[in-house]
Amino acid sequence: MGTSKGGKEKKRELNDRELKLRQRLHEALSLGIRLIDGKGKRWQCFDAEIQWHALRAMDAFTECMSSAPLQHPLLKDSIADMLVALEGILQSENERILSLTVEVLTKLLSRLGSSIRQFHVVEVVFALSRLLLSSHPMVTISSVVALKYILTNFGSMSPKFYVGVWNALENANTVCNISLALQDYVVGISSSEYFMQMSSLLKIIMWKWPPSRYHVWSNKNLMAKLEGGLSDSDSNIVVSILQLCSALALCGNGALKILENKELISKIVCALESSRPHDVRVEALKTCQQLSTSQEGCSKLTNSHGESIVKGIVAAMSELRSSDFRKVTPDQMNLVKEAFRSALITRWAGIHHSCFWKLKVDRILFGVLFGSTSSAFENQIVFHSNKILTKLPSSNIDLRPYIWNILGWIAVHCAEDFPNNGKSGYLETLINNACAMANEFWINGITFLSSESCEVELVSRAVLLMVFSPCKYISSQARTCLSEVAKTSGDKYLEKLITCLMLNFREDVSPVSYSLHTFLISLACYSTLPLYQQFIVQRKGIDLLVSIIRKCLESEIHASRSGITSHLHGSCDGELCCWSNIEDWEGGDLILFHSLQILSQLAPFSNLICDYSKIISRDYATSNTSGGMAESLFKCLSTILENNYSPGIKGYAQYTLSFFGLYGYPSKFGKRMYRALAEDELADIQFLLSSDQRLRVHGAILVASCPYLLPPKESFIKKNLLDCESFKKSRQHGTIFRHEVKLSEHVDCSAFVKILEYVYTGFVIVKDDEVKPVRILAKQCGLNSLSYMLNRKLPAWGVSVSSCDFSHALEQAEHHLSDIILEANKMTGATWTCTICVSTMPHIHANRVILLSNCGYLRALFQSGMSESYSSIIKVPVGFEALTKLVTWFYTGILPRINLDCNWNNMATSQQFHELQVYVELSSLAEFWLLKEVEEESLNVVLLCLEQNQKLSMEIMDFALKLHQWRIVKAAASNIAHLYPKMRDLGDLENLSEEAVDLLRSEYVRHSQKGFS
Secondary structure, three states, X not given: OOOOHHHHHHHXXXXXXXXXXXXXXXXXXXXXXXXXXXXXXXXXXXXXXXXXXXXXXXXXXXXXOOOOOOOOHHHHHHHHHHXXXXXXXXXXXXXXXXXXHHHHHHXXXXXXXXXXXXXXXXXXXXXXXXXXXXXXXXXXXXHHHHHHHHHHOOOOOOHHHHHHHHHHHHHOOHHHHHHHXXXXXXXXXXXXXXXXXXXXXXXXXXXXXXXXXXXXXXXHHHHHHHHHHOOOOOHHHHHHHHHHHHHHOOEHHHHHHHHHOHHHHHHHHHOOOOOOOHHHHHHHHHHHHHHOOOHHHHHHHHHHHHHHHHHHHHHHHHHHHOOOHHHOOHHHHHHXXXXXXXXXXXXXXXXXXXXXXXXXXXXXXXXXXXXXXXXXXXXXOOOOHHHHHHHOOHHHOOOHHHHHHHHHHHHHOOOOOOOEOEOOHHHHHHHHHHHHHXXXXXXXXXXXXXXXXXXXXXXXXXXXXXXXXXXXXXXXXXXXXXXHHOOOOHHHHHHHHHHHHHHHOOOOOOOOOOOHHHHHHHHHHHOOOHHHHHHHHHOOHHHHHHHHHHHHHOOOOOOOHHHHOHHHOOOOOOOOEOOOOOOOOOOOOHHHHXXXXXXXXXXXXXXXXXXXXXXXXXXXXXXOOOOOHHHHHHHHHHHHHHOOOOHHHHHHHHHHHHHHOEEEOOOHHHXXXXXXXXXXXXXXXXXXXXXXXXXXXXXXXXXXXXXXHOOOHHHHHHOOOOOHHHHHHHHHOOOOOOEEEEOOOOOOHHHXXXXXXXXXXXXXXXXXXXXXXXXXXXXXXXXXXXXXXXXXXXXXXXXXXXXXXXXXXXXXXXXXXXXXXXXXXXXXXXOOEEEEEOOOOOEEEEEHHHHHHHOHHHHHHHOOOOHHHHOOEEEOOOOHHHHHHHHHHHHHOOOOOOOOOHHHHOOOHHHHHHHHHHHHHHHHHHHHXXXXXXXXXXXXXXXXXXXXXXXXXXXXXXXXXXXXXXXXXXXXXXXXXXXXHHHHHHOHHHHXXXXXXXXXXXXXXXXXXXXXO
């Protein structure tokens, strides 16, 4: 067996010249390097002549290292000593010495390359960083180049090394120094190379170390400088700034800052124009990619510049279609690839989709996919996949993953009535070829994995999105084509597929997730075809799906989209920070998602009937008795709706539950609001039905969730209502209704009751014979969400779901509610609202119905009959910030939490304490008011923040002691118990109460006995 090249390098010994130069090197280094106790080797000589001598020796030795084996022990020891000496000499103030030092260091780093990670260079990073504001420009630029060599050759760093380097950069104030240097840049006076080198270093730092980004986007002067720099005539400067913007947008808060700057965004979009150089357009595309990392970011970007952005993307994509593939330059190919990557914004819903269609994106995809052979495929209906594969040019192989993804996204986000101006031959051909290819992949893939396994998944998913497209034309065309190509082997394939899946999901077998999601995708596509739906059901397909869903809920199998699509990301993707809601609609559990998707197609052909009296109660609980398949499925779907799953998974679970007669999304908040409907406490509107039945409701609820049912606003304002004293008497006699509304005799009484139930809770049970009248009434009342579900429409891709429509509506309608209520304050003060305040000011107007439904303490107070129960003011022993969060929870069922992002991390400890004490107050009040959910949420927020910053623990412990929040006190004490001796010696304990000190001492003793971790 031959010896590897690496093996030869390790075995080669140093030659005579290398040994001689090494000897001279060590003689020179011995003049300045000393061994310091506990600190290792340090350079201790400040004599310029000795430094110069050592530098010349290092330079000569570095020159001879060009062919020397870096892994040789003698060479590694010499390099380590050289780095020690260079770090020490970098502290010199002699410009001549510094210039040579940085030159030698750069030469050494260049020779080391990626081997630099084997050496300790943290001190070198710190020393170089201190030179970034040197008064000698050439020294500064050389230091920047050296730093870039180090930071770009780290590769995969160990956590300890990663933190060490960042600490060095932070201690040297590197980011702020670079920011100052960039702010001082003046066009025409300062060197453009200086600006580009500085910005390039800053980009590398921001890409690798997320904490650095805050210091850039929070610098208003620097951001203004960058915005102005995009107008520079030097395209290299523009490229540098766009690269900085792209790195900044890795931070969600940084992206938001950029998106809020209209001038900056306009200039970034202008950089996409075809007249700009290729490198400028490439960087502008990358910046747009980062800004559209989430649905929110994409919407902000495209709502203001959607058409211009899409034009820039499509123009760049078209450069390949309009060119001979063989004549495409590397720069042009790079531009095209970034354009296709940018076109993945189609994964998010928005107005940009219409722009893509307007610019004939299907024609672009068609031309690039088939290249010079595209004319042979135009206006064809169905092809054999072998013919397609042989015709696809190999030159577009890197772009095909993007083509399939874009094709799927534009299909699934397409309007129902598209195309409204005739059929598209290009789109039709793309659909047909994708279906033929996917089917061929599936048939062969059941026994072996294709070498193009990546393309198997991509083409399969594109077909999946097409058959589930809301567009009738696309879904019909895809299903027709798939039915056609599946005729010859569809039955056999499904037999093998179902058998394979059943073997994987036997009770005594742990399922394998490898390619499982692709198998499920193919089954999902087949499940949309009428020819195979009964076939799958008859072979116990639903039982199989229930088994898979149950396994997923037990956390036995998972497959995420991010792992599957890693090939679509750039080669130098940085770590995202401070972004929220960046997960695709399907979520992180594709196995569960696709199983529910298949189930949605098969449910109409199964007998999903349960005994409602056994498994459904008003608390949405299921019986503990073991039942059949339907009961097992019902419990699984109920679990999904009650827990934190993705909108797509919840949407399909809800759709399937509609076959059980359940519509909407149950929640704890909805359950609490149902109490208000059932007990009609403080109801002020009475509906008189044709059956003489009277239903008492609350105007505030109707305002928020179903304004159609609310009496005219004028009737509230004009009508004189009772004052507080009159209200007491009238309520005692049960005559507090302000309005009576007589409904038409055409209104179905039982359907109206269902409507009110949904209005209050966002969830309702409707039996089959009730669906039609409830659906009609829901449409008339403008309850689009309920109407959509009752029509049994599949969940709209990309549309989020609300656990309670009412809570969301009430939150949105809060200002509208105030307009109605507060405009007639005398009318509403006693019956609808009360004022919650800290003292007398400031205050929040809150609805009594909401308070009564959500808080047992206030409920008891309102019903006590004491004078306080009729008071229009409730004083609460918390700060105004805590009160605001509490009222938000009353209205929405959601307690606002602290975002542990870069804003939080860069707050002063005193400000963090101010933010956190709000939750300690809430925990205390929630304990007294019996709000268990608020108490637990508040506790979780406090504990999480204390883990992030131990400095908070001492002050929070003392504050929590005063409010008798013992769980928080104990957690804080446990968090800093190991610091007790140090705090005692420094006198920090003098600021704490005696009780806190005793507790801290006890925690220290307890932890020391167990051994500190």
